[in-house]
Amino acid sequence: MALRNSSLLETLVYGPAPESDSTARAWIDQHERRFGLFINNQWVHPEGREYTDTCSPADNTSLAAICEGTAEDADVAVQAARTAFTSWSKTSGHERAKFLYAIARQMQKHQRLLAVVESMDNGKPIRESRDADTPLCVRHFYYHAGWAQLMDSELPQYRPVGVISQVIPWNFPLLMLAWKIAPAIAMGNTVVLKPAPSTRLSALLFAEIVLAAGLPPGVVNILPGGNDLGFALVNHPDVDKVAFTGSTGVGRLLRQSTAGSGKKLSLELGGKSPFVVFDSCDIDSAIEGVVDAIWYNQGQVCCAGSRCLVQENIYDRFMHKLRRRMNNLRIGGPLDKCVDIGAINSKRQLDTIAGYVEEARASGAEVIQSTAPLPEGDGFWFPPTVIANVQPTSKCVVEEIFGPVLTVLTFRHPKEAIALSNNTAYGLASSVWTQDISLALDVAFQIRAGVVWVNCHNMFDAAAGFGGYKESGYGRESGKEGLKEYLEFKWKGVVRRSFTDEQKAAPWGADTPPAIELPSAGSARGQSVDKTYKMYIGGKQSRPDGQYSRTIRSPSGAMVGEVGEGNRKDIRNAVEAAHKAAPGWGKRAAYNRSQILFYIAENLDARFEEFAKRIASMTGESIESARNEVTLSIQRLFYWAAFSDKHGGSVQETPLYGATVAIHEPVGVVGIACPDRFPLLGFVSLFAPAVVRANTTVIIPSEKYPLSAVDLYQVFDTSDLPAGVVNIVTGTRDVLTKTLMSHMHVDAMWYFGSDIGSYHVQHASACNLKRTFVSYGVERDWASNEQGQGHEFLYEATQVKNIWIPAGV
């Protein structure tokens, strides 16, 4: 037998250990290597459609031909989903839970087939599709079967959103599908999902799981297709929400194309996540962490730890170990069970990666590549690569490469590590490597990213939310926080807006000189001393930069005062003040923030009658009604003071031994454009949740009735509110809003103005992917507790960071 004279006994090389693809190929053959669209639980092949080959990245051969859906097909699918929504949204939670459970079970029963198909089509090693992707998918459906069951009792104030368009990427075709579909249908929505053009097979196999699980027709529709189909789905008038995972560039386009429409939007975008290694770490485990961070799925992971920051004093040792580990990786066919790194998903992506590495080499960086051999043949292979001798400004450090390419920089101390970590437009994930728990937590709290892994990287679970800060997008997937993306408050009706190109192009927020209106003789002063209302910026009362004033009149035309006419410079000053105040305010104890808010309420109450009279004189309302508004404002301040220390987060029940902690962090600098109705209560209802959840604010008070807001700064001054936490700029709402929208230091905009204004706010928010909370021109009853306070505001005022903290000695 072959061991005679074999060198095997000495060399102990690995042999091929292929996972069989015969079952997968048989399944493809059952479909005659030709797949249609999955609509209404049926495979359809509409006339005249093109068919595109989906290829195996390991050898660039065709696996099957797949129908390219069109806008017409999107119509049919959305219609099917709409019809199904009528009954699915009324199906009981328990019934829906049973369907999700059936999907989980069916996926489990066909887990290996799913894994093999995934590896064939995507190029990822079978070890990953078998041990990570598919078990996580199953877990996702189990977890959300649970939420379907619990929706009525645990989420009583919510309803499903409606029909959801979902567009997913090619790096985790099946897992992203599960992340999108499970929470959506658990909460009673119906979906039309478009898989990525280069990875469609597992989604089509999932369609058969849907059939096997007996899901009613139209609840899940799967439409393969290209970008045109994607935009047709996103822009479809009968879609209520768009969920997207992909590049930041496309994310911006989706934000723009859904702007003002009333559709909900969640974006899971790119990243350039820091991997921070301190000298107090277990260095061998950190090296293994690099393998998980950047060589998992060939580095084609949005949360890949692609920016390695190493403490300078261990750099040489770290690099030595990293090099050795990298050379030990095996690159090969995705179905080989002895392989660490499979094929890059497409030729295009391979070229992109190679381009970045060449650029780095050309600009003088040190490029170190694994000496492990690459497979021969037509597959798309790229060796594990480390780029050193680079700076934070280097292209390969700044931009997302989406490949097995690690960049390494050094830092001197924790403060610098945090600064370098946050020196990115992205904020998706991060990991911290140290055995020092105080250091780990300090860094974890200060890194601005949706996920922080301590001494691990790329850990996922359905119970812990995933999603980004900054230009990595908004919305969360997984965890209770992820459900919010597929829920709407019951009191809210469906809002659907569309604008003609002309309406969109019409000037908005143009910086026209204010109409000069000097008060008529003597009316400014009356019998008393002349009153001057200033703006409130950085804790100081300041005159408007432009030195113009606007006259405020009651409905009867009587002059009630003059306020400054704010301009760009005032907004810039206000944003700067807010940005500066943010770190300090965020570090205040929640107790302290509540004290300040209670105190504001106390001091407002002390001037109750004055505020009531002001409202009455500005708005022409009765004094009783005005008093009621002041009473409600005090109540609301108490309400938000109460919430300052009761929404900190939770411990997520992931499989990790230790704690996975969801922290509700502030969004940052929040711009607020107040409604005209309820000049005091509207202002209070918006500034209080923002501020109590540790945001800092730039507030544009009611354009018509701003005096109640400017009266408040005297209350703030006597209530220990730190400078810069609330900044008030009076003037023309849309002019000031427009400036706020283009400011890169504004992280969110809450806009309660017109419908077209809402369009412009959301459209402009794409520049740095500000979160937006807009009215779409719908009046809200601020006096009602249902509409004027509650979890909607908490959601808008916070973002969830999940910190994974393993335990054990």
Place this chain on the structure above:
Amino acid sequence: MGNPGIPLDLGWVHSARVNKSATERRAAEIGTRRSIKKLHQLAWLLRSLRCIDLTTLAGDDTPSNVKRLCAKARNPVHIDTLRLLGIENENITVGAVCVYPNRVKDAVAALEGSNIPVASVATGFPAGQTPLETRLSEIRLAVAAGAREIDIVIPRTAALLSDWQGLYDEVKAMKEACGSAHLKTILATGELPTYQMVYQCSAVCLMAGADFIKTSTGKEPVNATLPVALVMCRAIRDYYDRTGSTPSSASYLLPPPSSLFVFVHLLLPPSICPCSTFL
């Protein structure tokens, strides 16, 4: 061949950090990253076999059962099987036969001509709670009786008290007592509370001149586990990085052989630790 050791570097010992959850995750994953099938599997299993210390350490050992064990050591695989594999001339034997000092002579006699070394446990095995003098003389007597390898147990007391100098001095004295025999230090990891301490003990033993480090005596409640073996391999690798010398190997009691070998292979590739030195 042999590890001459280096002066004790307390800085290395004190700065050692081992994260439990990451270490266990890596250990659990190793077996899933490689699959060894068919002829390769046979080759790997045979290599594991060649690394085994075939052992009897019982109060009722007599010359006859030691003799039987030695016969097994010479012929661990049935000759028909070897013929079937075409390797009947490969001299497939275990790595050593391991006995108590009193049985060394029996084993040496039974293994004559085979070149299979006899290993003797020594130093108050398995507890190590006897005076250093008697432990050292045990080593000398075993070597004099023909043992080519000496399995000692480290004093856990020193480890638990972080008396690294004391541990180093004792192991170094044992190394000297071994003369030309290999020193194999058993850490008794089942009695070391943390992975970090496993690493620290490994490092101290290697600096003191251990030729092998082993997990356990077989007498502790928990013996070899993959994470412990992983930590020890990493210590050997770091020792190599510091000294450039390659004599050390890790050996283990009873871990699942194929997974173990996969990671020994991954962690200690031939450049660091030539496969032949495993034997």
